[in-house]
Amino acid sequence: MKLWDSFLEMLSDRNNLFDYRTYYSATVQWFKEHIYCFTPEIISINNLDFLLSLDIDGYITESPDIQLETEYERLKKLNPSSKHTVAMLIADILREMISIKSGTDCPVCGNEMIYAVDNRNFLSCDICGYCMAENT
Ligand SMILES: [Zn+2]
DSSP: OHHHHHHHHHHTSGGGGSSHHHHHHHHHHHHHHTGGGSOHHHHHHTTHHHHHHOOGGGTBOSSOSOOHHHHHHHHHTOOOOSHHHHHHHHHHHHHHTBOEEEEEEOTTTOOEEEEOSSOTTEEEOTTTOOEEETTO
């Protein structure tokens, strides 16, 4: 798909994968340049309006599961069949790199829990994996 090829082409410049902050910003910039390809529904279902406007300095995760060294090869193997799938993949990439601290300690291990990006009522612990809803 041409749209995905364009995203891959941007990432073939390894400078855009220099660190997580750069990768996040480069992905946001690419999406904004191609935003006319996506319908408002696709953008809002995937929470992209939030992800694209986020000031990442306060939210970037120290050690996401994404491996920058192999990220280009990983994405090259994918073959999204629609614009909606492209938007989903990009939202997943962005979400993977950010976390929103909750100020609540994990009842299992004491680590500060983070909010789910899509649902501020849902907390998870990135150390032990414990999850809970906020109002229970
Ligand atoms: Zn925990």
